[in-house]
Amino acid sequence: MDEFQEILQDFLVESFELIEQLDQDLVELESTPEDLELLNRIFRVAHTVKGASSFLNFDVLTHLTHHMEDVLNKARHGELVITPDIMDVVLESIDLMKSLLHTIRDTSSDGGIDVSECVKRLDIAAGGEGNVEIVITQENQQEETALDDEVVADGANEEEPNYDDMSDDEVEAEIERLLAERKAADKAKREAKKATSGGDDNEQVPASPSPVVPKASDASKKAPKKEEAKVAPAVKKAPTTVEQTIRVDVKRLDHLMNLIGELVLGKNRLIKINDDVEERYEGEEFLEELNQVVSIVSLVTTDLQIAVMKTRMLPIGKVFNKFPRMIRDLSRELDKKIELVISGEDTELDKSIVEEIGDPLVHIIRNSCDHGIEPLETRLEAGKNEVGTITLKAYNEGNHIVIQIEDDGKGLNPEILKDIAVNKGVITDKEADKMGEKEAFGLIFRPGFSTAAEVTNVSGRGVGMDVVKTNIEKLNGIIDIDSELGKYTSIKLKIPLTLAIIQALLVGVQEEYYAIPLASVLETVRISKDEIYTVENRSVMRLREEVLSLVHIGDIFEVERVFDDSEYAYVVLLGLAESKIGLIVDSLVGQEEIVIKSLGEYLQGIEGVAGATIRGDGGVTLIVDVADLIQMSKSIKSTINSDEGGSVATSNEKNSASDYKVMIVDDSKTDRTIMKSALDSMGISLIEAADGQEALNILKSGDHNFDAMLIDIEMPRMDGYTLATEIKKYSRYKNLPLIAVTSRTGKSDRMRGVEAGMVEYITKPYSPDYLMSVVKRNIKFNF
């Protein structure tokens, strides 16, 4: 049973591979029906599949492929000219073959699909001059008499009934023989492999894509030399392909990629530690060595990452292959003449992306055929070539791949698009007035939008382009549309090369950090707060020619914002699919390579969060989901300018002296008591801390809102300078007055205090009145 499963697996893999090439070959065949090489290739596919499926007892599939083979064989011998009508039948049968193979893959049997209709038509096609024979069962003999010169199929057909006639034992023997043959073939391959690599050959089964081929040749052993010669090269070729490629389970690659991800995190951490060490032990000799090691490790890690990424890459041609067939069908359906020009099909992309990109491309191309390319007469009237051209192009651009779909059709008219959008209620009149050309083009991606007057088979439901947008957004891609009326429409999809490890821009808001995928960042600008305007409760800014809506990251992520008096704001310009938005952040930290980790089932689907990553310092940073963020920004009211009044009012609301809170940080109990007694008469609340660490913990706990801090400089665990520096790291405490109270009197000590962010410097001993007046001044005490 296992053996059978293995053979079945090989059969399926091979068949799918063959069929992938088949579509393209067939379309090509239609334009060059005389190409014998092409015909032979197509015939071989039908034949191989037939041979293997009869061996595996897939009767329906055998039946179908057999009749396909008849038609193709006639064409091969010049008895039949492939007309578009015949081609339609052949293509239909190939579609059936595909669905049969899918059924086999899923259920290990080929029942449930009715092929008789198609077989009938194939027979009519094969009959050509009216010599129609309707054969529904496997009564092949009858047909063979009609095709007496059909030697190849003859050979194969003689085999088929053989299996039926065999007794169980004979079948056993036959299987034994075939297995032996296969083993011999495998052995030969293994030896060939050993000769070159000597490597582990446990993998030989998935690594050898051709075990079915020898069987096929075996099945047609009695066929004339012609056929044998044709199959033979395929067998001979097998060992060389085995040397070059190896089939690997995608799961293994995924695992490898995860490991690399961990390594990248480790590397980031190492770099961070190296920086810290560098700071502390400046000029030490071992530093140089450490530096070298760190840079080698990071270099190798990067290379390794690229190498593993490459193993997961597939040529985009895999996706492009199905389009010639699609264009052919569409142009017949729509009665237009359309030519598809493909370039850059070798451009490689991560497997997961290749899988996602197919659907959007189908929709875009259908759209181009239906709406882009005009009907024949219109084209001729406009003085264009009657054959419309659709160009499908892929190329690399930095860390992205660009896929461009361009048609030389009627182009997009922004005014008409706006009118339709208003009529369909997609946008309002007001919005339409404000729209620029590019934004109007972007309308075609809105759900429910369609320019088609009526719903046809091909398009017009207003769904397709929305699918494009959603899928491209999922891949963090950007869509760019360009068009000139009457000349062309061009849609560019810009997609990051890989999804697992990405470059990100780290931004800060208050004490929190967030990572934004760099693929979505168009630029960053610093603007003065005066440049932010409010329109209908939404903040906007003008950047060059465009008006951008703005949103504060704090509003999206519910960050409690404390009064921020800086004149400037940093704006990160985000672009995703066709939309753009400005995100205001408190600070820009820098660019970092991050590994996307999921937040787990429990926190799945949090709006605005795409995942998390682990930073160099071991902390977790959340990754922004730009698509969500753009969506969320629409429902958030502006607080960018309005928050100032509110927060000032709450922080200044003091009803009694005890509402004021001051922290005293000193390691000496006596000193603390002296300070306390000096300030006692004011009636304010005093909190004590015995050292810097404790003070910081109290502050961080957020239990108290301090108006000022009195800090001793010399303390165990954490001294006053360090404490001040730590406190000033939090923008929340940027305006908290820190007052040094110390016996250090040197000028340099004072300077250090100022550097650390202390506003006052009181030297011990001091008079209680002086201390009180300093504190009063700093907390703006008015009782």
Add this chain to the structure above:
Amino acid sequence: MSNKLQEIISKQQEQQSPSMELIDDVVQLVGFEVGEEEYSVPILSIQEIIKPIEWTRVPQTPPYVLGVFNLRGSVIPIIDLRLKFGLNPRKHTEETRFIVMKDKDEVAGFVIDRLTSAIRLNKKDIGPAPETIRDEGSFIEGVGKQSDRILTILKVNKLLERDF
């Protein structure tokens, strides 16, 4: 010879069988305090217990979800049981711990006030949850009776279930 071997084997089996019985009948639990109450969870559902470490807040979550933290390279949610059980938040103390629990693929950390002890309880000493609170949404698996106290056993899968 073979008789001797048989003897030894049967002896071993004899030795083993009472302990087997013991394992079958005894549930091992880890007890901890949240607020005034003592709770416990089966020891096998605990991945590890760690001292509090830094975490990152996750927006759009209820207050009891403190955020996520890094446990040797995995990002794990951290849930405050005080808040989850409707108690007032309290500052973390020296005794505060994160208990990392798992149920199949689900993993999350829970903040508890204090660990008490590992407890061995006979199955017969575990009663069902009081009828008044025994419904689908309850976190309580059962109540363990010990000589001097009563112990609430929590449903780990319920704790790990997202309910927002």
